[in-house]
Amino acid sequence: MLRILGLAMIVTASSAVGFGFAGGIRRQWVQLSALLGALGCMKSEILCRLTPIPELFSVLADYSEGAVGELFARCAAACRQNRCSPPSAVIKDALAGTPGLCLGPDARRALLELGMALGKFDMEGQCRAIGLAEARLQRELELLGQSRRARCRSYETIGVCAGLAIAVLLV
Amino acid sequence: MEIDLVFKIAAVGIIVSILNQVLVRSGREEQATMTTLAGLVVVLMIVVQRIADLFALVKALFQF
């Protein structure tokens, strides 16, 4: 009985690891979609209201949910704490410090480059920078969307099969 | 009689072939090859152990 319980635990643990990786892919998809929505909102705020950067981050924190909302909330808090910090440094710290953020290196680089453009150029320049970041994130979202299902299924299958193989060998 | 050993090797073979196909289809051929080789090494270790036991038995019985 104990042996069967141990084997079941091994298979469950390994499957959980596989499903965890698959969940990470799904979270990445959701966060990229939320980020694209937030960038759309950012463009509208800058075009229509010329919102200052600290308030812009607060608006985006309220607009977005989950880890993306947390990211912008950290940016807003950092701007309130130190008004002299450039947006690029604020975004860099927030990207490093936000828990549960599953963005790839390309998405992070796109956000950092957007941070370097914010507050430096005129309205048109900033909107162009936001458009460029949106295009990069959209491309990454499309690439992820094409391989998402296959990757999730393969991570789940690998997790279950690895658990079964270890269980069979240990029996 | 070690029937569970036979099932163990068959199960490892089937699981490794499933893993191999999943990895090949997701484009990771090197990892698929490594997984197959790892499974083969484990199975060969079991087989070699059993063959060594058989040879020891033959040696003892036939006075080699």
Next chain:
Amino acid sequence: MEQIFEIAALAALGAVLCVSVRRTSPEYALALSAVCCVCALGCAARLLSPVLSFLRQLQQMSGMSAAVLSPLLKTVAIGFLTQLSGSFCQEAGEQALAKAVELCGTLLAVYASLPLASAVLELLREMLGG
């Protein structure tokens, strides 16, 4: 005598599993068949022990020297192992390797039977008074 049922069941089970495993991984099918053969032969070989003890008793009763029986047993063992490994090689598709193993087995069997040949030669010499 129930060993024969166990061996038959093991062989049948092994054959069925080999057929299903061979489609996806031929190397695992070979390993599986090797393990089945080794387990079955190991089970049967243990039963040879009383037979060999009986042969030794006969040898002691007849007053033959150990040099007569020992090469005989060694040749049997060499033949047994040669057949087994030759069959594995053929199953793996390596005909040349199987033939090489059989050839080595033949040569080693001849080498193992040299003491017996010497004993026979000695006996002939004694009989011919030379």
